[in-house]
Amino acid sequence: MRHVADQRSAGTSLITYIVLAFFVILALFPFFYMVSLSLQSDADLFSGLPVIIPSELQFSNYLTIWEKAPFARFIVNSFVIAGGITILHLLFDPLIGYVFAKLVFPGMRFMFAALLSTLMLPFFIRMIPLYILTAELGWLDTYQGLIMPFAMSAYGIFMMRQFIRPIPSDLLDAARLDGASEWRIYRAVVLPQLGPPMATLALLTFVFQFNEFLWPLVVVSSVEMRPITTGLTLFNSEFFTQWNLTATGGAILFVPSLLLFVFMQRYFVQSVMMSGMK
Amino acid sequence: MKFLNSHHGRQAAFAYLVLSPAILYFSVYFFYPIAVELWASFFRGQPLIGDSEFTGIDNYVQALTDQRVRDAFVRTAIFAICGTIGTLLPALCLAAILAGPVKAATTIRAIIFFPYIISFVIVALMWKSILDPYTGILNAVLSSLGLPTQNWLSTPSTALPTIIAVTIWKDIGYAMLIYIAAIQSIPKDLYEAADVDGASARQKFFRITVPLLTPTTLFLAVISMIAHLQDLSAPYLLTGGGPAEATRLYALHVYETAFVELNIGYASALSFLMLIVILIVTALQFRFLNREVSY
Numbered sequence: 001m002r003h004v005a006d007q008r009s010a011g012t013s014l015i016t017y018i019v020l021a022f023f024v025i026l027a028l029f030p031f032f033y034m035v036s037l038s039l040q041s042d043a044d045l046f047s048g049l050p051v052i053i054p055s056e057l058q059f060s061n062y063l064t065i066w067e068k069a070p071f072a073r074f075i076v077n078s079f080v081i082a083g084g085i086t087i088l089h090l091l092f093d094p095l096i097g098y099v100f101a102k103l104v105f106p107g108m109r110f111m112f113a114a115l116l117s118t119l120m121l122p123f124f125i126r127m128i129p130l131y132i133l134t135a136e137l138g139w140l141d142t143y144q145g146l147i148m149p150f151a152m153s154a155y156g157i158f159m160m161r162q163f164i165r166p167i168p169s170d171l172l173d174a175a176r177l178d179g180a181s182e183w184r185i186y187r188a189v190v191l192p193q194l195g196p197p198m199a200t201l202a203l204l205t206f207v208f209q210f211n212e213f214l215w216p217l218v219v220v221s222s223v224e225m226r227p228i229t230t231g232l233t234l235f236n237s238e239f240f241t242q243w244n245l246t247a248t249g250g251a252i253l254f255v256p257s258l259l260l261f262v263f264m265q266r267y268f269v270q271s272v273m274m275s276g277m278k
Numbered sequence: 279m280k281f282l283n284s285h286h287g288r289q290a291a292f293a294y295l296v297l298s299p300a301i302l303y304f305s306v307y308f309f310y311p312i313a314v315e316l317w318a319s320f321f322r323g324q325p326l327i328g329d330s331e332f333t334g335i336d337n338y339v340q341a342l343t344d345q346r347v348r349d350a351f352v353r354t355a356i357f358a359i360c361g362t363i364g365t366l367l368p369a370l371c372l373a374a375i376l377a378g379p380v381k382a383a384t385t386i387r388a389i390i391f392f393p394y395i396i397s398f399v400i401v402a403l404m405w406k407s408i409l410d411p412y413t414g415i416l417n418a419v420l421s422s423l424g425l426p427t428q429n430w431l432s433t434p435s436t437a438l439p440t441i442i443a444v445t446i447w448k449d450i451g452y453a454m455l456i457y458i459a460a461i462q463s464i465p466k467d468l469y470e471a472a473d474v475d476g477a478s479a480r481q482k483f484f485r486i487t488v489p490l491l492t493p494t495t496l497f498l499a500v501i502s503m504i505a506h507l508q509d510l511s512a513p514y515l516l517t518g519g520g521p522a523e524a525t526r527l528y529a530l531h532v533y534e535t536a537f538v539e540l541n542i543g544y545a546s547a548l549s550f551l552m553l554i555v556i557l558i559v560t561a562l563q564f565r566f567l568n569r570e571v572s573y
Contacts (some may be wrong), residue, residue, distance in 0.1 A: 031404065105293040124529055125489070128549060176285060266384075
């Protein structure tokens, strides 16, 4: 009886590993193929048969490409925009979260409800008036025009509030009795306890903004102000079927995300699981 | 003065001081745009930036009878529903496997999650090179197996399913992680009790895991539906809406109406209609959620 059960579970576990292997290969293959394409010569590319392993590694694609588009500038732009937005979130979200979690003031319920209602107003719906607003401010094609629409989020504030609520109010009241100002209580008592949630907030905000495509597409008109995402599309249409060069561009622009993931992989997975628990 | 010196007075003063930039920000970037958009939707032409003419609810009447809008909406509904189901089902199965005792579960989890954090621009580039009818690897594999090849993104009947498949590929890992977190929080003694009763692995999955995951499933379904309804990157980057408008999804239609045809008033009305659809989807799913969870 036991023997039969063991055999069955060995069978199930074989199927399990086949399923997992299928999904792992499916997840990785496109990246592998992109890197392979980026190293192929035109001869490989137009040989009539798709090549998975290049016959010779043509690293010169990585030099050619650099002359065709200002990649360094695209990468800098992406870091300035996503980094700027992340810093603004780290400054404001925990502070506002603290106000809603721990302070007593008239109008609190109304303001919190108004804040949560902004979760129902997705970016896409606001895009047309935001474009006009940005144009009126003279911010088209500028960093501030790219950063400001994402400077704060109800989601980030709500998440911080959820993490601040469990901090004992007695602790804060004790500090108040000692004559500490609200700002000092926030800086010295609340903020030091928010390390992991703030890292989560920073990571998710940065990656999300790093990948933002729609807003730069709408407000950026010059080549130099493009972040990685729209920079790559410029390039994609120019060399339409020359997949080796397009793939080289993709491979270069994919490096920052890859590095971020490799070094913070464990943290990433925890962040998403943590944010979903809420 | 006395109020300001009390604890509550000082707290309130600090709260308003901190909230004032937030109030300004959310008014300018959230509430004002919605109001402006509603106002602009009653004009024909280019309200705010150019010539326009007040036409009342004409834009809305036109939108509801416009065949192109209707087609775009139906396509988007198919995209959203198939994309959501196609993401959640495999994600749930993977989560059920990876929440259990599997070797290298953490690494496998991370790999399957990886596509989710990549920009759709790169995703589109990779899949277009794989799906390329002449040089792509997929057709080559199919023809070497003796199967019919396809011009995946340029044939009206396969373009939309292909886009759906690519978005599923990207989103599966996120749904999987959320499911794993939820499965791990199910009390172990439920499974132990089932073991005592001699339940099979399959029974445990369908009688314990799936029902207890209902709130998670609804949460994922809501965010996935909403994201699909307004997805512009996928059709814009993979097909540009073609062939023959087969993948011209609602968001792409609104974008082109506004920024290519410069028909700002009409695009505002279309945008506002989408907001109403999103609110209805959210409300319906949360009503369902409240009913389901209260056992």
